[in-house]
Amino acid sequence: MKRLLRKISIAAFVLFSASSCDNLLDVNVDPGRISADQITVPNLLPSAIRFTANVQFGAAQFGAQYPQYLGGQAISQYTPYGFDQLWRPLYSDALPSLQEIISRAEALGAYNYSGIAKVMLAMNMLTASAIYGDLPYTEANKGTAILNPCYDTMQQLYEVHIPQLINSAIEDLQRPLPELPNLRTVRNDYIYNGNLDNWRRAAFALRARYNLQMSIKNPSLLAAAAADVDRAFTGFSQDLDLIYEANIQNPWWSFLGNPVNKTQQPTSFITNMMNGTAQYPGLVDPRLPLYMSSSNPNEFRGVVPGRLVGDDPTVNVNLTATTWHSRNVAPLQMLTYAEAQFIKAEALLNSNRPAAYEAYVNGIRASMTKLGVSGDAINSYLQNTLVSMGSSNLQLRDIMMQKYIALYLQMETWNDMRRYQYDPNIYPGLNKPVINQIPGEPWIQRSNIADDEPGTNTCIPVIPNQGVKLWLFDN
């Protein structure tokens, strides 16, 4: 009896353990996270849009000190800087999300989604390549298949990959809508709410930006740029902006608008350009109090590029929670009608002056109207001969200065400046920062290598110091 009991219980134990082991051990699936087969393209789009805005803001967060919009931080002393705030959102967030939308959407025939994603991807790669030069692209985002992605040269990116992306975006956005009913309308689109026509116009505006940049290699692209502008935005209401909300605020608000401790301030260059003391003597730009606030509303004094915040107690301007760009609910501007008009003005300056002049005025007016400047103030500004010199007197520097003002805090300005190599004839009054820690104290031409890369990637090209020109700007 005892023996039998023992045998039965041993058998029961062995059987039971054998069958229960697997149940006990098969618990390695995270119940709190989503698996790849559960998600859809409309789930990915809102993330991709926000990541794109992070990339565009990240480029400017510290980078806006190079075109001298802002100053006052150690980086404005030109400490080597690797644009980590751009690198990280680009490669960890934006590029994977956008490429996943593209591949999933193309497989489903949802070219509406793929076209949108390509516009944003092309814009991000264009922004990044103009800062870093060479970048991983064809070997990027391959996961564990390529753990050490090699870099494509800036030339390959500019001559092959980026134009391909833009053209393919334009193509996709002109294709018929997908069959699947739940993909026919683009959902969760923070920017244009699924309006493909606006996305198509954005794609042309982007191509105009691209053609203008490439025109220093190939001047015939100026005409292409002007033609693209005509197919792009018809007004600032179509701008490629991401509008923030009170709970998730515009990153400029979080960075400079709201904090008590301002780490950067508008520079003397932009401040003086607008307060009537430098390039436009006696002409106060009505956008000035919207761009920055001063502790003395009668006098706006910016920080001298290279100086630190707090060095000079007479500096009195700041971005605040009420200045236009750094309000919590402000739009983050990525590609605007005003920029497109200035592209056209620059592109046509030597071929069609009246059209160039018209575009120049359109750009100024759009920039001001968008900010809510009153019609009277706009007209009085535009009536000043320093601004409205007439088509025959229009100079390149007039276009570039107005574009500079209109594209406040946007990194596209740095491309303009480097295209003209910080030429003081085009940017009158532009001086090097008073402290520069790059050997030889050159004008800064590029990003340092992204700080994350050495030590994690064995396929890094030799990246020269920040004083060496990028391929695009080396002519």
Next chain:
Amino acid sequence: MKKNLLAVLLLWVMAVVPAMAQSVITGKVIDSDTKEELPGVNVVLRGTNRATVTDINGMFSVSVPSQESVLVFSFIGYGTREIRVGNQTNLEITLEPSIDNLSEFVVTAFGIAQERKSLGYAVQEIDNKLILETNQPNALNALRGRIAGVNITSSSGAPGAGTNIIIRGINSLNPNADNQPLFVIDGIPISNETNITGGRGGANFTNTNRAADINPDDIESISILKGPAASVLYGLRAANGAVIITTKSGKSGKTTFNFRTTTSIDQVGKTPPMQQRYLRGFNGLYNPTDYRADGPPIPAGTPVFNQWDETFNTGNTFQNNFSFSGGSDKATFYGSLGRLDQTGILPNSNFERTNLKIAGSLKATDKLTLDGAATFINSNGVNPRMGIGGAGVISYASRYAPDVNLRDFINPDGSQIRYSTILDNPLYFAQNAFQEENVNRILGNIGATYMINDWLTASYRAGIDQYTDKRFILTSPTTLIGAGSNGSINEQIIGYQEINSNFLLTADRRLSDDFNMTITLGNQVTTINTTNLNASGSNFVIPDFWSINNLSQYQSRSFPTSRSIIGVFGDAKFDYRQTVFLNITGRNDWSSTLPRQNRSFFYPSVSMSYIFTESLKLSSSRFLSYGKLRGSFAEVGKDAAPFLIGNYYSTLVPFRGIVGVARDNTIGSENLRPERTRGLEFGVDMGLFNNRLRLDANYAIQTSIDQIVPIPVSRATGFTNYVTNAGEIRNNIWELTADIALIQKKDFSWNSILNWSRLRGKVISLPEGLDQITFQPESPWVKQRVQVGGRPGDWYGWPLSRVEDRNSPFFGELIIVNGYPDVNNNWRGVPLAEDSYIGNAFPDWEGGWNNSIRYKNLEFSFLFTFRKGGYVFDINRRMRYGQAGGEAPSGAETELRNRLVVFNGVTNTGTIENPNWVPNERPVPISVSELYGQAFRYRLASEFNGFQEASWLRLQNVSLNYTLPTKLISKTPFTSITASVTGNNLWLTTPFIGFDPEQSAYGPGSNVFGYVGTNVPATRSVFFGLNFNF
């Protein structure tokens, strides 16, 4: 399903084992000289975990399976005796006083007491007396400096601060890995998790390691199983060693009561020297709203403050513990109630703990013993926000200008007086940015031991560890960091449940007169389920209403995990004439966290010891009275954390009413294999001069291969981390212990123990294609980098440039460029990307020296601990020596300013290729903005930025105990009364400038060592205690 398994196991144990008779032995233990009864003597049935302790009258009672059974009697300060039971039922045992503890018993895996001499590996045990002597609320701290090869550091001086324990170095490179050993209480593993707020790497709050929940008064002994050979039976969770805690249990005989009360005064230890010469302002100009002390010299008569004196208060600790114990031959009972109240040296910092424990055992039949224990613990506390960034109490205080009265910080309307817009007042901040924590925990276990026959014993034990940790983190909108989001609150509920089931079948058989064998087979099932529900939000509706119901924006997240491990193991012990011992083990684990194809893994161990003095007949020799050689080899596998395999997607925070989904940045290999740690160790244990000097030397080589590491990969892969098997580290450890009985008289004894250990880690390989793993790259000045050929904890940075040409007469001199010292050979164009090796975070060697002196009823002991080497980065020093980016020139070093100096060094008048060195003669101005504020002149050089050697010698503990003479209290109900005074950390000498360098910015359980200066500094404390037995 899991519960069913436990039930079936239990039923099985009960069903299989039929009832059989067995005899009960009773007896008395007395001192051979005085003939006094000895209470508290350990009585162990050899080869089992069955044990009892003599009562107050020296009486004991134990049931034994056969006449062959051997009882072992051991007691501290007496020689151990082994008695074969034979046909006796009542024994009188005499023990001879002796300071030689050579044959003492130590607790090994699964609570099995084994004779030390039989062990082929190093085990060290600390008893209850030493633990209570230090009065440390966290029992782990009592072990500091007492155990060779074990590094124990308290993460901060805050109440309830966690303690980090690393046995024989870092085994896992993974920055998120847990290198903490397994904690086992009474045979059942428990959690020693430190749920660091913000995850591993979080640095903003004080967190407690969960082993600190244990009431030190309940602990009978702590045994440290150092290497894999010692811990192998516990399986993969003990790959970093194991801490085996045996708690008190009831003792049969007269019911006894104990009441112990202590109170302490705690004060801040070492603080950094601060400048007290310059007013607030900038560039020499006074500005009362500038946070920086860069103004003009302070005029005579102006009140000047040492801000550390202003910031820190005196803290207090009150510990009260009441316990009772008693029972009959059949049943025993133990109960205790403990209470700890601690107030920290910062405002709004405290810790409270209440422990309630009951334990009992019952001899149901002669064959069957049942026992169980349950402990309820509540621990709760508050600590202000700290951290490596600028926003922390220490960080704010360290930048306060010396002419500001920091204690004057509240306006009549209750708002903060803030003298600048950069700094919050540290005292105000402490009240308005903090974490409150409340843990309720239940530890319980129930066990049964059944003697199947005279050589076969089955035992089963199931245990549970369950706790809920509720956290409330507040950042008031009135603080600088809270202003941006208009205040934020984070409420977390962390749940932990661990169930363990252990089954052991032990056969102990004497095969012949000379040959004995013990075989154990076992099964262990562990399931661990955790939950973490995290609700956070911001934007207060009512400005001073501190509730999560008061927010305008919310986010909630849930992070559940589950993990199961099944282990089957065997352990065979053989001994030959009590002279040669051999132990072979094998264990197979199945872990849920590894891919199905790799989740089963086996690992073996073999260990041997040989008492050469026995076979060489040397034991009667006066010089070499005892000698043992030991050696072992073991391997332990280690699984991964849950849910590491593959890749997941997560939702983002809702934005404009839409929630996006994005891919996570970590991807795990689908072919993950278990990590393995191999240990090879050799030791010698010798008793010299009649065993008055005992020497123990141990050398261990521990290699961890196939490490599971989330290697940082290029972000261009689309991921930031790839979890894979990669890399190998080897640790070589020397451990030496000398135990000397200096004086051995009846009324006067002096015992001195010195321990010393040296550990060298080496990175043997890294994953293919990966040259190095850099930790903490966000602090650009100094970083820790792991690379092949290097050691874990290697620091890299930018040292001052020096002449490197050995033939130059200026070899070693500073290189001066434009009058200021150059950094990182920047003079010859070395880019900052090429860092130089500047030191290692781990000490070259460390140890402790303990002395116990007894004169009649007076006991005095002191413990020095020391360490040599070990570089740390004082994050705080950067704060107090800078000028830009929120830093302030408040450190004493910056008193040297506003003058011209000529730096001692040389300048180059030649070319980079052919330098021509001439002594520097150029005077340059030293002022805050010209030197301290300049990155390249000052802040980047590792010599300046807080990177320092942290060698030390400290008086860790000194204790004086006086036991009232028995005659004096014979009329009272008390059997003994002891009064004590204890000092902890009273004296410290170190070349390190700053706070006490024993700290960890990243908290216990973090794998990043050597970052200090951001947490509450270590305290020195004096305790007064009274202990009553009745």
